[in-house]
Amino acid sequence: MEDHTIYLINDIGQYEILNEDLSGLEAAETIREVPTELEAIVDQMDALTKSLGIAELPQPWLPPLAERMTLEEIRPLSFEQAWQEKKQSVSILLGVADIPQEQKQEPVSINLTKDGNVLLYGAPGTGKTTFLQSVAMDLARNYSPEEVVLYLLDFGTNGLAPLGSLPHVADLMLLDQGEKIAKFVRILEQELAKRKKLLSDYGVGTMELYRQTSGKEEPTLVILLDSFEAMRDEAFEPALQSLLMRVSREGLSIGVHLVMTAGRQSNLRATLYSNFKHQLTLKQNDSSEVRSIVGSTPLATTMEDIKGRALMKRHEVDVVQFALPVAGHNDIQVVENLRTEAQTMREAWQVSRPSAIPMVPEELEASAFYQMPAVKEAYAAGQLPLGLDMETVETVTWQVAKGNLLYLTDKESQMTSFMEQIAKSQHKLVVLAPRLHSLSKQEGMELVSGEEAVANMIEALAQRVEERLTERKSQHDLTLLVYDWGSLADELDANSISSLTFILDKGRRAGYHAIIMSDLSLGRRIDSMSKLLKTYKYGLSAVRFSDQTVLSPINKPLREQPLESQVHYYIEDNIASKIKVIME
Numbered sequence: 001m002e003d004h005t006i007y008l009i010n011d012i013g014q015y016e017i018l019n020e021d022l023s024g025l026e027a028a029e030t031i032r033e034v035p036t037e038l039e040a041i042v043d044q045m046d047a048l049t050k051s052l053g054i055a056e057l058p059q060p061w062l063p064p065l066a067e068r069m070t071l072e073e074i075r076p077l078s079f080e081q082a083w084q085e086k087k088q089s090v091s092i093l094l095g096v097a098d099i100p101q102e103q104k105q106e107p108v109s110i111n112l113t114k115d116g117n118v119l120l121y122g123a124p125g126t127g128k129t130t131f132l133q134s135v136a137m138d139l140a141r142n143y144s145p146e147e148v149v150l151y152l153l154d155f156g157t158n159g160l161a162p163l164g165s166l167p168h169v170a171d172l173m174l175l176d177q178g179e180k181i182a183k184f185v186r187i188l189e190q191e192l193a194k195r196k197k198l199l200s201d202y203g204v205g206t207m208e209l210y211r212q213t214s215g216k217e218e219p220t221l222v223i224l225l226d227s228f229e230a231m232r233d234e235a236f237e238p239a240l241q242s243l244l245m246r247v248s249r250e251g252l253s254i255g256v257h258l259v260m261t262a263g264r265q266s267n268l269r270a271t272l273y274s275n276f277k278h279q280l281t282l283k284q285n286d287s288s289e290v291r292s293i294v295g296s297t298p299l300a301t302t303m304e305d306i307k308g309r310a311l312m313k314r315h316e317v318d319v320v321q322f323a324l325p326v327a328g329h330n331d332i333q334v335v336e337n338l339r340t341e342a343q344t345m346r347e348a349w350q351v352s353r354p355s356a357i358p359m360v361p362e363e364l365e366a367s368a369f370y371q372m373p374a375v376k377e378a379y380a381a382g383q384l385p386l387g388l389d390m391e392t393v394e395t396v397t398w399q400v401a402k403g404n405l406l407y408l409t410d411k412e413s414q415m416t417s418f419m420e421q422i423a424k425s426q427h428k429l430v431v432l433a434p435r436l437h438s439l440s441k442q443e444g445m446e447l448v449s450g451e452e453a454v455a456n457m458i459e460a461l462a463q464r465v466e467e468r469l470t471e472r473k474s475q476h477d478l479t480l481l482v483y484d485w486g487s488l489a490d491e492l493d494a495n496s497i498s499s500l501t502f503i504l505d506k507g508r509r510a511g512y513h514a515i516i517m518s519d520l521s522l523g524r525r526i527d528s529m530s531k532l533l534k535t536y537k538y539g540l541s542a543v544r545f546s547d548q549t550v551l552s553p554i555n556k557p558l559r560e561q562p563l564e565s566q567v568h569y570y571i572e573d574n575i576a577s578k579i580k581v582i583m584e
């Protein structure tokens with residue numbers, strides 16, 4: 001509290017009071033705050049103008065931008081209705097811009113069809129993930145899943161997960177799903193190539209012209225990527241970076257767009273970020289970082305520390321408050337409401353949804369495999385399903401026309417398990433096994449073991465093959481299973497081996513097809529049957545190519561990784577691919 005008393009200091013240094021204390025404060029019992037003169041005058045004028053009934057003049061400036069707003073508050077809409085309407089282009093509503101020099105605040109949108117890609121930077125916790133949530137919700141409410149398809153790459157803190165159930169979302173990928181991301185890259189590469197070809201077939205330069213000339217339409221694909229920097233040093237990084245580069249460069253004309261967030265511009269290559277027409281930034285710790293993104297502006301040093309408050313270069317650099325995707329008093333409520341609305345949209349969309357990135361299950365249970373519709377169909381059609389293609393997830397079956405199938409494995413348990421799988425087929429089966437084996441007799445198959453019995457069976461079969469060849473019967477009649485050739489070979493004499501070689505070599509033309517299971521000792525054997533097997537280019541291998549020399553396709557990987565559990569090589573026409581099998 002200030003003391004306004006004026007004193008005279010006399011010759012002997014004493015204080016003499018010169019004025020009277022007019023504050024009246026001595027009378028007050030407790031004094032907490034004294035109004036300033038300005039406040040007292042303002043209060044007095046306020047009371048006076050009210051008592052005289054004088055109306056307030058409008059303020060010459062707009063109130064400051066709201067710190068929280070939702071998309072719905074800026075532009076209310078019903079998604080059911082919006083999905084029905086045909087639109088010329090795809091745009092996203094970001095929030096509201098403050099333009100004090102023009103005394104206005106206005107909604108800000110970005111037209112993806114026209115401008116392509118968006119890149120938002122920001123220090124940690126400034127609102128990057130929320131921005132992507134809003135972009136996804138705005139797109140989902142305005143465009144049907146037939147018009148816009150979203151791919152979500154969530155390398156941050158799972159912030160995009162609540163959007164997963166939107167019917168527009170083809171798939172959601174997390175940082176630790178490298179295999180899925182690698183597959184996503186391949187799928188998108190194919191999609192880009194397909195779209196470019198569509199345009200060239202019709203001799204047009206944009207998707208809009210393609211729509212007009214062909215009468216057909218492709219959905220706009222939007223890739224939302226949160227936390228660009230987080231993918232550093234991941235195995236998929238080079239492939240994904242090169243895809244992002246391609247999309248940022250070529251995506252505009254073919255309707256594939258990128259909306260991405262990152263911390264700092266210096267973490268990206270200039271060749272990448274310069275392809276983004278719109279680069280925006282939330283608060284940064286360093287104002288020079290802000291200037292390098294939006295250009296020189298005094299606003300760089302005065303950015304307020306408000307969540308979702310950004311700078312965006314339009315005609316000038318403007319301050320923009322991003323809208324929240326949905327209402328909610330706190331983050332938990334926002335996430336809850338996001339989930340609910342995404343689910344409501346999913347239920348409302350009864351038409352087909354975009355295809356997810358096909359992935360085989362981490363662990364393929366035998367029971368689940370046999371329940372798969374495609375597997376059931378294959379068995380019903382008389383085929384033998386071998387496993388699921390790792391890339392397409394389609395069922396791979398034994399193509400009898402391609403020849404006898406060689407199965408190489410160093411585990412007997414895998415041979416037994418494969419045998420059970422074969423026994424479920426409708427083929428007429430004869431199994432030749434060594435004396436010691438762990439096979440149990442299965443319905444529908446004739447199990448022969450022991451030297452004599454096997455030798456007799458081989459002679460009988462060889463004779464039958466001769467007869468059928470003369471009778472010109474070539475229809476698939478019998479499947480011969482040679483179980484554990486490595487052990488069986490040691491039990492057979494030269495005659496039996498030569499007859500067996502004859503059955504395998506000539507039997508196919510007589511409808512006698514064979515599956516041969518062997519351990520890796522096959523590589524060292526020099527009998528006629530083993531020599532024949534070593535010429536096979538059709539088979540399954542449970543071991544790496546670097547561990548065996550029998551099956552050696554032309555596309556052998558240079559640096560071969562160990563095979564993951566339940567993954568085998570499937571070699572057809574000397575080309576290898578990976579399949580997931582139920583053999584463990």
Ligand SMILES: Nc1ncnc2c1ncn2[C@@H]1O[C@H](COP(=O)(O)OP(=O)(O)OP(=O)(O)O)[C@@H](O)[C@H]1O
Pocket residue numbers: 067068069122123124125126127128129130131156157159307308309321322323324330331
């Ligand atoms: N537009 C907005 N309006 C109001 N609050 C917001 C807005 N955007 C974000 N927030 C709030 O700011 C906080 C951080 O948001 P968000 O997680 O999106 O930031 P981030 O930059 O992605 O963080 P990180 O760097 O940790 O990934 C959250 O509490 C969120 O609710």
